Amino acid sequence: MRLGILGFWMCSVLAVNAQLVKDVPIQQIKKGTEATVCYHKAEDGNLIIPPPEAFLKLQRQGNAKTTATAFEVTYVNFSPEAQLAFQKAVDIWATLIESPRTIRILAVWQPLGSGVLGGASPGTYIRNFDGAHKLQTWYPVALAEKIADREFNASDDPDIFAQFNSSFANWYFGTDGVPQPGKTDLVSVVLHEIGHGLGITKAYDVNTTQGIIGSFFSPFHVPYDHFLETGAGLNLVQGFTPPSGPLRTELTSTNLFFRSPLLSTVNRAKVYAPATFAGGSSIAHLDESTYNGTPNALMTPFIGDAEVMHNPGPVVMRMLADMGWINVRVLHTSLANTENVNSPFVVTATLQSDTKDPDGSSYSFDAGEVKLNYTTNGTTFTTIAMSPTGQPNQFTASMPATGAAISYGYYISLKDNLGRTLTKPGVLSDDGSAPVQRYYVFEAGPDTSAPVINHTPKGFILATDTQLTVEATITDNLGVQNASLEYQVNTGSLQTVTLTLASGSTTTYAATISLPALAQGDVVKYRIRATDVAVAQNVGSAPSATTFFEVNVVSLGVTQNSYFNDFNSTSADFFGDNIFSITTPAGFTNGAIHTSHPYPAGTGTGFISNYVYQLRIPIRLKATEALLKYDEIVLVEPGETGSVFGSDDFWDYVIAEGSKDGGITWRTLLDGYDSRAQSAWLSKFNSSSDTNNPPNSTAVGDPSLYRTRTVNLLTTFAPNDEVVIRFRLNTDQLVVGWGWAIDNLKIQIDDTPPVVRHNHVDYVKASDPQFLLTLQATDASGVAEVLVEAKVNEGTLLTDEIPVQENQTEFTSLVSINNATAGDKLYYRIRVKDTAGNQTLLPADGFFQVAVITFGSPVQQYVTDFNSSTTDFVGNFYSLAQPAGFTNGAMHTAHPYSNGFGLPNGTSSYALTLTKPVTVNATNPWLAFSEIAIVEYAGLANKDFVVVEGSKDLGETWHALITPYSALAQTAWRVLHDVNGNGTAANYITRVINLTASGDFVAGDNLLIRFRLVADATGNAWGWAIDNLSIQGPVTGVMEVATQLSVFPNPVVANSFNLEINAPAQRAQLQIINQQGQSMIREPLTLLEPTTHKEYACSAWSNGVYFVRLSLEDGSTITKKVIKATDK
The missing domain is CATH 2.60.40.2550 (Immunoglobulin-like)
Known part of the structure; x- marks a missing residue:
């Protein structure tokens, strides 16, 4: 999992002593996604837990000014009466907790799962913020903002996301606190869900064999986790290292507890840990059997009817208190490094205390127990009392100077009137380890370290640019005195400008220089210098004191109507950042655009970097088919499950962009995407990783991972716009992977052959051996050539070119077979080319075969087992065959059968016609045959279908002898269809048809019989097999059916x-x-x-x-x- 979207140092400290290193990790934020749910219990509980005294007192005061915590609720789909119930729950919580920050709730009324009353989760989590009691721990944002007294998420982001089941029919919306039989009190459910949003939530989860930390939080915990212990008193965080089988045993033991300073061994709280783990309720609730019906019943996993619980209860209030909801805020700016070694090092802190303990009594800290704890070796600490300064709640103490260079680590501790010890910075508890107190570190002594300059150099600038802005992050253990930018154009004179500190930043410096007229091939060179405030005036330079960053000047090429590059040879058509190149890495057989493998982590502002590779050549867009196509492999860090482009937890991504003003402004051509865009990419990215925390992907891309992407440029731009294209990789500071590869770039390249529609011909009569060949040909670039190629028997192939007019799509040609006799065959195919040279051949292989026939004399019956060749049938797309899985011959379509190509919409009829008419018998009008018809269907309807038809006018008109059918007709066929299976002899069934049943034919009619498969242009299946055909043959078995x-x-x-x-x-x-x-x-x-x-x-x-x-x-x-x- 990737963690964090916002990072900065909690204290600017560096160590020169190997024993003392910076001990406080960076702050990180992530959006919440997982909710804890509350279930309905369909029984009357007849329980009343009245509101807390603080709430009742507030009600008695009426409009009097109060110090209640402010809540702000955004309602979605709530009725007025539901809002009133919700507001009462909010008002109760407002009197129980203290926060200087408004708590924002997004409340949604929507259908949820059966039996679910509601669910809630923190909207955002933060770890390692200033004041956090537990480091490397994901704090719910409402709790973090209370502890730190600052906003962490945006003003329009909820601190708590809560949802309630609109499909539940038995809500009680009243606020009077009276239990209603058969009704569930909404006030109680809202109180419950807000409790989860405030911090009653867990990170623990299980799989089939192990206890784990859920993927959303891994590898870190939430505050609640740190207080969980086994029945034997073993703390889960300190005693187990996930994934762990023994941990799973404890999480499903029915014997798990929450123990904290205010819930000691004697009165620790039992939590809900059923033997069958329930992801939405296990662990993050009080135990149902222990607390149901007691004053602490609210935070059990089930809420029944006629249960009014308008108070969280003393157990929950103590849990919240020890997670930080009752707190002393320590305001302290950590000491910076100094060159002074002769004066004491003064530590000053101001303490801000909450006012109420969990029972509503007075809360404070003990002024005599405010301590400074310091060390010079990281193991042995000296503790001294901090004395009041005379300023309200401000305390100070000093660490002695030694007259020599030294490093100090220190932390501040205090005790409150609840007997708890609080520290700043907090403690770190790694899985399987005892908690470790963290401390601030500073150095005293001569500074010989130059400022550190972090800068991502420009890869290029355009010849039309008139300015160049350079930005860098510059840090120093004492402080930066000044920074400058030295630059020159080509071999011109070296000039210097001052880098100034950006507004609101302590480390970001920038300068903008004016450029002379530039041309393709020019080079702008620059370097950055920074001097610190040390006595030695240490100077840092980037890239070095004697070298420069070099920025190539590029110009756009002449506008083209199209562009293609397979990158198999060197190209000057692209320019950009140096992580991109046209190369052939190991495992690839030809060139492509590649990022570096792996690509670099973000180092720019906010630890985000953007790397681009731009095509120099603008493209003038066509009115149609303005398509950008390329093959690509994307192995970049995936965002959180469900995250979308633009959200905070959509991590690294790649994107294609376009500009119609020469690169001044850029517009996205599609949403950014990551490894999740293709399942093969995501599987590969996750298939191998290193041991970093969080781990980087070490999986290596290969050509089998290429996938084609098509982008319609007209979605963003208009016809005749002249657009330049660039590819951009956005990367943050954490997880990286193999990167991005782009090949076979096509812009407005027509590589799509014409679409050809045609109803093929199966036979002509020897008495009239001709037919009108009709076809439709369409193409985005336009049809250039239409050819009909034909031969008779094995004769010479002749070509007939049909004239093409501009915008013409319908074409005809009269095909005559000279001197034809029955038994001859005409072979023909259609060849269509577009103006780009793309070609369609129909059929794709071979020829259509047109048999010259004379229908035979009527017969009384026709019987064949298809075990020997026969000339009694005509039709394309059928053959006498014995595929694998069959023991003798039968008439088969191709397997799978071809998609349709006919007029007008691509649907084709594949007919097999018996050339011998059969005279309908009055007493034996039966047609029977064995068949397998694995033909496409969709839902409960045929998509393609087969049908048996008859004609009494020698094929001029045809009538169905049976209702058309598909694989739906037989369970076994349907099963094979659904798994793309092949038919075998075991799948044959016998079909019996009465030739007179339809009413279209009567005894004495001379019938032609044909079998017809109708296929549309998309999707197909195995096909049709026909065997053991009997038309008015022996009636044994047939009469039994009747x-x-x-x-x-x-x-x-x-x-x-x-x-x-x-x-x-x-x-x-x-x-x-x-x-x-x-x-x-x-x-x-x-x-x-x-x-x-x-x-x-x-x-x-x-x-x-x-x-x-x-x-x-x-x-x-x-x-x-x-x-x-x-x-x-």
């Missing part, structure tokens, strides 16, 4: 009729329609018994003929005719 459904009485003269279904256990679909096609009944059936009986009412039906269709899961369909009549 007898599976009986209708009686028939005709129907009563108000109902019965169905008898004789089928094995399976699912089925029943539909009854009238002669006009209106559905009267449609329902799914689950056939559990060998025979199923169903009765259907029909009294409201008109007299006439109705069709009963039963579709079985095994693929068979049975249709019966039923007549409704008033009498026989």
